Amino acid sequence: MARPYRIPNFRKMYPEASDEIIAVLRTTERKMQYQEYDLKMEQTIVDQTELTIEIIPSREDSYERLLDMDMQFQDESASAEDLAIRNFQAQQLHKALSVLSEDERYLIDQLYFQEKTERQLAAQLGVSQNAINKRRQRILERLRGLLKNI
Structure with missing residues (x-):
């Protein structure tokens, strides 16, 4: 150097x-x-x-x-626009989830909100992990379609 x-x-x-x-x-x-x-x-x-x-x-x-040097940095919290968009998306998702059947909501709740694995849920319900995966994919496709229409 x-x-x-x-x-x-x-x-x-x-x-x-x-x-x-x-x-x-x-x-x-x-x-x-x-x-x-x-x-x-x-x-x-x-x-x-x-x-x-x-x-x-x-x-x-x-x-x-x-x-x-006690320099001040911009707060990394979300902006008002980001919060509004996130709130709107959450409302849309809530509406779409309310259209699902009780079994479909249970599956989504367990996988995404309770953070269970597909294998754990399959063992609990007495079905194969592959069956849970296919159901999850079908439900997510349906949710995507519902979210486009809302």
Whole structure:
């Protein structure tokens, strides 16, 4: 890794290279240094005429350092639009579930709300796991159709 702000002597490294290639290597090296060092380092600007010091923070910073500086972050809670959409979807799902038969609702409740596996439910009902899977797929297809019509 190159040391910061030191452009290597490409003429010495590649004596057979043309001046254009050396110029491109220097430009590329400077761009890489800009990405590796300049953007990541905090800069201090001292104005002698107005006797002020301005600190420009780095553009790339660690989360821990920002917390140490008591930086405030945006709350990750859902927006009002997201809450409204989720509420609307829940109402639609509730309407669609109310149309299902009691056996179908029981199966959906056990698999999705009680978090039972298909194998556990199959053992409880005395049927094969494959039968539970097929019923679940049929019910979900029916729910999708109902949700499109609501």
